[in-house]
Amino acid sequence: MTELQRAPQPGAEDLTDHLRDRWSVSVFDDSHELTTDEVRRLLTAAQWAPSAGNSQPWSFLVATRGSVAHDVLVKHLSRGNSGWVPRASAVFITLAQVAEDPEGNGPKWPTYSYYDLGQAAAHLTVQAAAMGLASHQFAGFDHDAVAADLDVPAWWQVMTGIAVGVRGNPADVDPRDAEREDRERTRRPLSQIAFGERWGVAWEG
């Protein structure tokens, strides 16, 4: 599959470049490292996402390849993710605050914590694309084991990992991991997701 075929299409030609550039890379260069400044910039993109009541109910465990947090995560990856995730330069483990802490501090509207974290994650991945970096989010790991091993308090919920790095050579990885990148990228049509007159009636634009 060519880079162009990986871009969302048809109908998405006019999206901003960084949205068009983003796709979930599964072959990372395992010799690449992110600089501290790059990691800070990615976190800053997430930090500046909007949230309900500006509650910012998100946090991130920065697991750079070779760090203690990374070793813990790698141990608990699902089989399908255990080949490609460890090669990324860093994994941002995302967490949502879903209840008050023992001092009574917490998200004003916990219902929106997941929404807000997802938005922060999206900002991070689009910032990554703008920096020429590849990313791939994943939920396939043992969340409880990661939370326990990394001392996550009960009022925070481990949600996903965001693997970030640069794309590697498919010839360097297990063919099953290389093949993941050749899957066609598809989306439901707008007529199924955008409604006008009322729910279920396709928006006519």
Ligand SMILES: Cc1cc2nc3c(=O)[nH]c(=O)nc-3n(C[C@H](O)[C@H](O)[C@H](O)COP(=O)(O)O)c2cc1C
């Ligand atoms: C919450 C979430 C969980 C995901 N979990 C996994 C996963 O465990 N393994 C994986 O390979 N991809 C995972 N993905 C990536 C999706 O499969 C991918 O985003 C989707 O197929 C669309 O592809 P694209 O990002 O290239 O547009 C996950 C994405 C999200 C947002």
